[in-house]
Amino acid sequence: xxxxxxxxxxxxxxxxxxxxxxxxxxxxxxxxxxxxxxxxxxxxxxxxxxxxxxxxxxxxxxxxxxxxxxxxxxxxxxxxxxxxxxxxxxxxxxxxxxxxxxxxxxxxxxxxxxxxxxxxxxxxxxxxxxxxxxxxxxxxxxxxxxxxxxxxxxxxxxxxxxxxxxxxxxxxxxxxxxxxxxxxxxxxxxxxxxxxxxxxxxxxxxxxxxxxxxxxxxxxxxxxxxxxxxxxxxxxxxxxxxxxxxxxxxxxxxxxxxxxxxxxxxxxxxxxxxxxxxxxxxxxxxxxxxxxxxxxxxxxxxxxxxxxxx
Amino acid sequence: xxxxxxxxxxxxxxxxxxxxxxxxxxxxxxxxxxxxxxxxxxxxxxxxxxxxxxxxxxxxxxxxxxxxxxxxxxxxxxxxxxxxxxxxxxxxxxxxxxxxxxxxxxxxxxxxxxxxxxxxxxxxxxxxxxxxxxxxxxxxxxxxxxxxxxxxxxxxxxxxxxxxxxxxxxxxxxxxxxxxxxxxxxxxxxxxxxxxxxxxxxxxxxxxxxxxxxxxxxxxxxxxxxxxxxxxxxxxxxxxxxxxxxxxxxxxxxxxxxxxxxxxxxxxxxxxxxxxxxxxxxxxxxxxxxxxxxxxxxxxxxxxxxxxxxxxxxxxxxxxxxxxxxxxxxxxxxxxxxxxxxxxxxxxxxxxxxxxxxxxxxxxxxxxxxxxxxxxxxxxxxxxxxxxxxxxxxxxxxxxxxxxxxxxxxxxxxxxxxxxxxxxxxxxxxxxxxxxxxxxxxxxxxxxxxxxxxxxxxxxxxxxxxxxxxxxxxxxxxxxxxxxxxxxxxxxxxxxxxxxxxxxxxxxxxxxxxxxxxxxxxxxxxxxxxxxxxxxxxxxxxxxxxxxxxxxxxxxxxxxxxxxxxxxxxxxxxxxxxxxxxxxxxxxxxxxxxxxxxxxxxxxxxxxxxxxxxxxxxxxxxxxxxxxxxxxxxxxxxxxxx
Numbered sequence: 037x038x039x040x041x042x043x044x045x046x047x048x049x050x051x052x053x054x055x056x057x058x059x060x061x062x063x064x065x066x067x068x069x070x071x072x073x074x075x076x077x078x079x080x081x082x083x084x085x086x087x088x089x090x091x092x093x094x095x096x097x098x099x100x101x102x103x104x105x106x107x108x109x110x111x112x113x114x115x116x117x118x119x120x121x122x123x124x125x126x127x128x129x130x131x132x133x134x135x136x137x138x139x140x141x142x143x144x145x146x147x148x149x150x151x152x153x154x155x156x157x158x159x160x161x162x163x164x165x166x167x168x169x170x171x172x173x174x175x176x177x178x179x180x181x182x183x184x185x186x187x188x189x190x191x192x193x194x195x196x197x198x199x200x201x202x203x204x205x206x207x208x209x210x211x212x213x214x215x216x217x218x219x220x221x222x223x224x225x226x227x228x229x230x231x232x233x234x235x236x237x238x239x240x241x242x243x244x245x246x247x248x249x250x251x252x253x254x255x256x257x258x259x260x261x262x263x264x265x266x267x268x269x270x271x272x273x274x275x276x277x278x279x280x281x282x283x284x285x286x287x288x289x290x291x292x293x294x295x296x297x298x299x300x301x302x303x304x305x306x307x308x309x310x311x312x313x314x315x316x317x318x319x320x321x322x323x324x325x326x327x328x329x330x331x332x333x334x335x336x337x338x339x340x341x342x343x344x345x346x
Numbered sequence: 347x348x349x350x351x352x353x354x355x356x357x358x359x360x361x362x363x364x365x366x367x368x369x370x371x372x373x374x375x376x377x378x379x380x381x382x383x384x385x386x387x388x389x390x391x392x393x394x395x396x397x398x399x400x401x402x403x404x405x406x407x408x409x410x411x412x413x414x415x416x417x418x419x420x421x422x423x424x425x426x427x428x429x430x431x432x433x434x435x436x437x438x439x440x441x442x443x444x445x446x447x448x449x450x451x452x453x454x455x456x457x458x459x460x461x462x463x464x465x466x467x468x469x470x471x472x473x474x475x476x477x478x479x480x481x482x483x484x485x486x487x488x489x490x491x492x493x494x495x496x497x498x499x500x501x502x503x504x505x506x507x508x509x510x511x512x513x514x515x516x517x518x519x520x521x522x523x524x525x526x527x528x529x530x531x532x533x534x535x536x537x538x539x540x541x542x543x544x545x546x547x548x549x550x551x552x553x554x555x556x557x558x559x560x561x562x563x564x565x566x567x568x569x570x571x572x573x574x575x576x577x578x579x580x581x582x583x584x585x586x587x588x589x590x591x592x593x594x595x596x597x598x599x600x601x602x603x604x605x606x607x608x609x610x611x612x613x614x615x616x617x618x619x620x621x622x623x624x625x626x627x628x629x630x631x632x633x634x635x636x637x638x639x640x641x642x643x644x645x646x647x648x649x650x651x652x653x654x655x656x657x658x659x660x661x662x663x664x665x666x667x668x669x670x671x672x673x674x675x676x677x678x679x680x681x682x683x684x685x686x687x688x689x690x691x692x693x694x695x696x697x698x699x700x701x702x703x704x705x706x707x708x709x710x711x712x713x714x715x716x717x718x719x720x721x722x723x724x725x726x727x728x729x730x731x732x733x734x735x736x737x738x739x740x741x742x743x744x745x746x747x748x749x750x751x752x753x754x755x756x757x758x759x760x761x762x763x764x765x766x767x768x769x770x771x772x773x774x775x776x777x778x779x780x781x782x783x784x785x786x787x788x789x790x791x792x793x794x795x796x797x798x799x800x801x802x803x804x805x806x807x808x809x810x811x812x813x814x815x816x817x818x819x820x821x822x823x824x825x826x827x828x829x830x831x832x833x834x835x836x837x838x839x840x841x842x843x844x845x846x847x848x849x850x851x852x853x854x855x856x857x858x859x860x861x862x863x864x865x866x867x868x869x870x871x872x873x874x875x876x877x878x879x880x881x882x883x884x885x886x887x888x889x890x891x892x893x894x895x896x897x898x899x900x901x902x903x904x905x906x907x908x909x910x911x912x913x914x915x916x917x918x919x920x921x922x923x924x925x926x927x928x929x930x931x932x933x934x935x936x937x938x939x940x941x942x943x944x945x946x947x948x949x950x951x952x953x954x955x956x957x958x959x960x961x962x963x964x965x966x967x968x969x970x971x972x973x974x975x976x977x978x979x980x981x982x983x984x985x986x987x988x
Contacts, residue, residue, distance in 0.1 A: 255965050302966035306936035343933035346917060346964060 044070075044244075044297055047235050051091045054225045054232075057215030058084055061208045064314060065092060065180070067297065070245055071289040073203025074159050074179040076144075076318070078328065083208045085182045089140040090229050096241055097234030098176070101136030103155075105147035107190060111154035115164045129166065134158055137174050137238075141181040145191040152194060155179075156201050176241050185328065196277070196321050203286045204311070205318040207328075244296070252292040253302040257345035261305050262287055264342045265312070269320055274334050277321035287315050305344045312339050357499055357506040360513065362399055364493045365459045366392075369443055371489065372463030375470035375482045376436055384437045387418060391444035398448075415445045435894075436469035453501040460490055461897065468893050487527055491520035503972060561606040562597060562758050562779060562802060564744040577634060577781065577800075579845050580793045582627035582642075587783035589679055591643040591803065591815065592795060594780035596658040600766060602697040603744055605777050620644065622680040630672050630845070637662045640780055642677035643815065657685075658776075684812030693774030693807060696766065701746040708770045717773050717808045721816055724767045728760050728818040757819040761802040764818040774807035778815075790842040912970040913963040916978050920956060923985060924949075937961065952985040 044066065052059050061077075065088060068075040077085050086102075093100035103114055116132030133139060134155070141155060158164050162173045181202065183194070199205065211219070236244075262284060270278030279287070291307040298307075317331040326334075369392065377385060391411070422437040443462040446455060467486055471479060495516050499506055578592075597605040625642060639653070639661045647655045655661045699705060711727055712720035732754035739747035739755065745766060748759040761777050768775035782801035784793035803817040910918075921931055927949060931940040937957045944950035959981055963970050970978075 253966050255967050258965060300961070302962060304936060304938065304961055304965050306938050309936060309939070340934045344936045344939075346937060 043236055043240070047095050050235065051095055054091055054229055055084065055088060056218045057211035058088060058208055061088060061206060062091070063297070064204060064206050064311075067290055067293045067311070068204045069176070069178045070241075070248055070296070071203060071286075071293040072176070072245055072249075073286060073289065074181070074201065076199070076202040076205040077180060077182045077208060078185050078205060079182060079207045079209070080186065081184060083210065085180070085208065086140060086142075087224075087226055087229065088208070089138060089180050090226070091232070092178075093138040094229055094232040095235050096137075097237055098137035098241075099174070101133035101139045103133050103139065103141045105141060105143050105145075105151070107146060107148055107192075109147050109151050111151050112166075114151065114155055115158065115166055118167055127167075129169070129171075131171070134164065135171070135174060137176055138178045138180065141179060143184055144181040145183040145193050147192065149192050152192065152198060155181075156198050160201055176238070176245065196319070199318045200280055200282055202318065203290060204314040206314050248292050248296045249289070251301055252295050254288060254292065255302065258291075258303050258305060258308070259288075261342070261345050262291075262308060265308070265316075265339055268338050268342060269316065269335070272334075272338060274322055274324075275320050276323055279316060279319050283316070283319045286319075287311070290315055309339060309344070312336065354507050354509055355513070357496065357508050358504060360508055361456055361493070361496055361500050364489060364496060365456050366396065366447070368460055368463045368486070368489050368493060369447060371482055371486050372443060372466040373440065375467050375479070376440065379433060379470070380437050380440060384418065384422065384440050387415070388440050388444045392447060395444075395447035411448060412445060415441045432469055432472045436466055439466050439469065453497050456493065456497055456500070460493055461901070464490070465894065465897060484524065484528065488520055488524045491523040491527075492516060495520055502976075561604055562762070562777065563604040564738075564740075564748075564758055564762060575632075575797050576794055576841070577632055577797055578640060578795050579630045579790075579841075580627055580642075580784065580795065581630075581791065582625060582793060584786050584791075585625070585679065587786070587793075590783050590793070591778075591801075591817075592640040592781040592784075592799075593643045593645065593660060593778055594638045594640045595778070596656075596660055596805075597777040597779060597802075598692060599695060600697060600762065603742065605762065620678050620680060620683055622678040625677050625679060626674070627677070628672065628674045630670060631667060632670055633668045635666050635668060637664070637666050639663065639667075639673065641675050642679065643778075644680060644683050645675055645677045659683075681815040682812055685807075688774070688807060690774045690807065693776055694769050694772065696769050699770070701743065701750075703750055704746060704767070705770055707749070708767045711767075712771050717771075717806075718811070718814075720771050721768060721773060721806050721808070721814070724764055724771075725816050725818045728764055729820050731755070731760065731820065733757075733760075733820045757802050760819040761804050761817075764804045764816060768804070768806050776805050778803050778805055782817075787838055787842055787845070789838070790845045792845060794841055912975050913960065916975065916982065917960060917964065920953075920960070920982055920985075923982065924953065927985075927987065937964075946987060949985055949987060952981070956981040956985060 048059065048063060048066070051062055055062055065075055069092065077088075079085060089102075090100060092098075103109070112132065114132050114134050116130050116135065118127040118129045120126075121128045144152060144155070147155070158173065159179050162177055164171050164173070184191075185207075210216075265287075266279045266284055268278075269275055272278070287308060288303075290311050291303045294307040294311060295301070295303045313332050313336060317328070317335045320331070320335065322331060322334070373388060373392070418441045419438040422434040422441070424434075439462055443459065443466065446459050446462060449455070464486070467482065470482075496508075499508075595607060597607050599606045627642065629640065631640065641659075641661065644659060645661075647653075647659075647661060653661050653663060708724075711723045715723060731748075733756065734754040735756055737752075738744075738759070739752045741747050744759070745763055748755045749763055765775040765777050779800075779802050781795045781799040782803070783799055784795040786793055801819070803815060803819070805813045805815055808814055924931070924944075927946075929940070929944050929949070931937070935943075937960070938954065941950060941953040941957050944953055956978065959978055962968050963974070
């Protein structure tokens with residue numbers, strides 16, 4: 037049965053003390069993390085993205101890497117590069133920040149397309165080939181990318197094909213008045229986060245990831261429900277392109293993770309339905325240019341028309 | 347069958363015993379009618395099942411038996427023919443029942459055993475409706491209600507141990523059910539329009555009243571001639587009613603008060619010289635609990651089969667007519683026919699005549715007259731007497747009283763007097779019993795003959811001529827049915843409906859076309875048409891097929907319902923209950939999502955608990971055991987407003 041799902045509750049409760057009002061974002065991040073996916077956070081600056089990433093990394097005792105994207109960022113700044121070592125007379129490979137368990141890529145839309153695609157390739161393949169040599173990424177490997185939805189000047193928005201590589205796209209949003217009052221009273225807890233004792237170790241995480249993948253049951257009924265949703269997005273009048281096959285895999289893996297978090301070893305339709313607004317809208321190519329909110333509304337109204345299997 | 351401490355019994359064993367009894371009743375009701383091979387198959391499989399159950403062995407390789415049984419069924423079904431489709435069907439059912447005994451496991455299997463037994467039992471009704479049938483029926487009703495009651499326990503918990511006291515109360519309950527059912531069923535038979543299927547006809551056999559009987563005792567017939575009930579309907583072209591004499595029986599022997607029948611020779615007649623109008627007709631004869639068939643005077647016979655044809659031109663069935671039958675016949679309307687090589691002495695028999703006035707009267711009427719003139723003289727003499735149905739002369743010498751004292755009587759007196767007087771004169775004579783006339787129904791184009799049309803008349807044998815019909819009874823003035831009255835018209839109308847129902851629905855059968863073809867062939871070959879096919883089976887077959895059809899439909903529907911898994915069933919119960927509480931789940935809602943929306947916190951919490959327990963069966967495709975089902979049931983019961 038499920039061995040570690042109790043630990044996840046513990047982590048969420050524990051971290052909630054440091055991340056006021058970000059419990060939902062934290063939960064979604066963890067679901068993405070345990071379903072071996074990557075997360076895109078679309079939000080204004082200063083709302084706690086970095087704190088979230090640090091909290092996750094520290095509570096699992098994982099290494100955190102951070103890439104601040106600018107238009108002059110080069111692919112090698114991410115992957116690393118070979119440098120000539122005079123003493124040995126050879127080229128030595130210096131690993132870039134991507135060689136960490138958790139990588140925070142800030143403002144990914146400010147990087148040039150070339151750099152973006154290099155990053156996204158690493159995310160998909162979980163390996164990088166430099167000068168003919170292949171380097172595997174660490175396990176677990178989790179990328180949290182952020183982008184600023186408002187700043188348009190001098191940015192390179194990610195095309196839908198690139199967005200599809202992110203398992204979920206979430207936003208943290210402003211904290212409630214109460215939460216922010218709490219933050220004001222006690223000050224930022226960023227410093228404390230660095231000293232967190234890990235609750236789970238690397239091996240535990242890999243076990244949980246494997247259990248989610250192998251032990252959570254997806255019945256045919258629920259699979260059909262997923263495919264119903266997929267079909268609806270593909271035949272919708274607002275959409276040019278629906279959910280991709282990769283998208284289907286993302287939906288099922290996140291649903292499994294969510295089921296696991298709820299202490300179940302089987303997926304119920306709600307697991308899919310509740311995550312739909314994070315897993316689906318960014319994958320769909322709409323006919324018109326729509327804002328994020330409208331996309332979400334269209335997808336949700338689509339799902340409301342699909343009957344849930346019981 | 348292991349009992350525990352003599353006061354407890356496993357429910358499974360109890361159900362098994364019951365199912366064996368039910369099967370046994372089905373078998374016993376039918377065993378006389380099926381072929382030996384099916385008998386042996388059933389008995390051996392039945393015994394094997396009992397032994398296996400007793401030793402608590404379950405056989406795994408049933409395919410061999412199934413194969414064998416399928417072959418048997420195929421063999422039985424190849425024997426199906428139009429004359430007797432019931433037997434092969436019943437035989438196949440018997441084999442199915444036997445197989446079912448071998449692998450009975452679930453409540454469903456026991457239900458099927460009951461069903462098969464009922465089917466077989468229904469089939470048995472088509473072979474014979476004896477008093478045993480009623481007995482088996484009662485037993486079956488009792489056992490079935492007991493079995494069904496027990497099955498409700500069984501489907502809840504297979505491992506249940508039944509206490510003797512519980513069994514007793516179950517038996518009492520099913521007894522009550524049966525006792526209530528049986529009179530209600532009887533009541534239904536009285537209320538419902540009488541069907542042609544005589545399921546309980548043996549109960550009414552004694553009370554059947556007809557204007558016709560095997561013998562005629564002078565004055566004993568009471569008020570039959572005012573009885574309006576229908577004896578037969580005849581589909582025939584319109585003929586003057588006074589020419590219609592429906593011949594039923596010939597009576598030859600008179601003992602002074604009573605005419606009876608000396609067994610007539612069973613000889614195929616030699617009729618070749620009759621000239622006259624040939625009439626084809628179809629008779630629908632109501633059940634009247636005698637075996638004589640009626641034909642328009644004078645009939646032609648050919649077909650034998652189940653009918654015995656006598657030399658005096660009457661015919662009878664081998665068994666009593668206890669259901670409506672239909673037969674086709676052909677007659678020539680004449681009032682005389684010749685019979686060669688007649689034994690005259692038989693028709694000159696007379697009891698000792700004490701009253702000399704009778705002989706004197708005959709002498710007075712017939713002196714210096716030939717046979718024909720004498721007969722006419724006697725008939726004309728009697729025509730002066732009055733016809734009456736009341737205060738008939740009843741004594742040890744009714745005939746003399748009729749002739750010389752009362753001078754009135756009914757047709758029996760007139761006919762008897764004439765026959766006796768003819769015999770005194772030395773002319774062979776006999777009495778013919780049957781019906782006369784009938785009322786023509788213009789809508790349906792048929793004659794209705796009722797009990798009050800019962801009649802007797804005389805046939806005298808005149809040398810060189812043969813048997814000649816004389817009807818000495820004076821015309822009856824019938825005023826009971828004013829043909830202009832609304833009531834009468836209404837009666838005619840309903841009778842027409844009844845007639846068409848019998849002609850087209852009850853007596854319809856699929857071999858009709860075949861017979862028509864055959865008849866045409868016969869007619870072409872020969873100049874006469876025979877009495878064809880008394881179709882007593884047709885209505886049974888219809889009933890049987892309808893029963894099977896109905897039951898098959900029920901089974902199919904049941905299967906459709908059964909296809910719902912227990913989890914689906916309990917989910918439906920849950921949704922229904924919440925609907926009653928005011929919460930309806932939308933199609934696009936998940937179960938938890940739905941429960942979260944419930945405003946009443948008690949209901950919500952309980953509903954969530956229920957759903958969390960149920961979910962794994964729905965979304966994990968887990969098999970639901972009986973205990974799971976029970977647990978969910980109790981959780982479901984918990985959901986309520988507090």
